[in-house]
Amino acid sequence: MEFYLFGIIILFFGGYLIIQYFKGIIIKKEIITEPSLQIERLKICDECIHVRLKETLYKRCTECGCFLRPKTKLFHQKCPIGKWDNLEKP
Secondary structure, three states: OHHHHHHHHHHHHHHHHHHHHHHHHHHHOOOEOOHHHHHHHHHHHHOOOOEEOOOOOOOEEOOOOOEHHHHHHEOOOOOOOOOOOOOOOO
């Protein structure tokens, strides 16, 4: 019974987070970043120790599991260890 309640709580909390994320996108109407910001994010990731497959097009972060090319293109994405925090968004 506890696992069932725990699952319901996680489901509602996850749904709430997804709604907040899409609300931010809809209100700001910004989804894709400028190419210059994407390049800066990729340069930071190239120097990071948490990136696998650096020599390929399929670079992947070991902290969050994301593929870096699509992640760096999306405006509302963040680095899981905070390396993109000091970048200025256009």
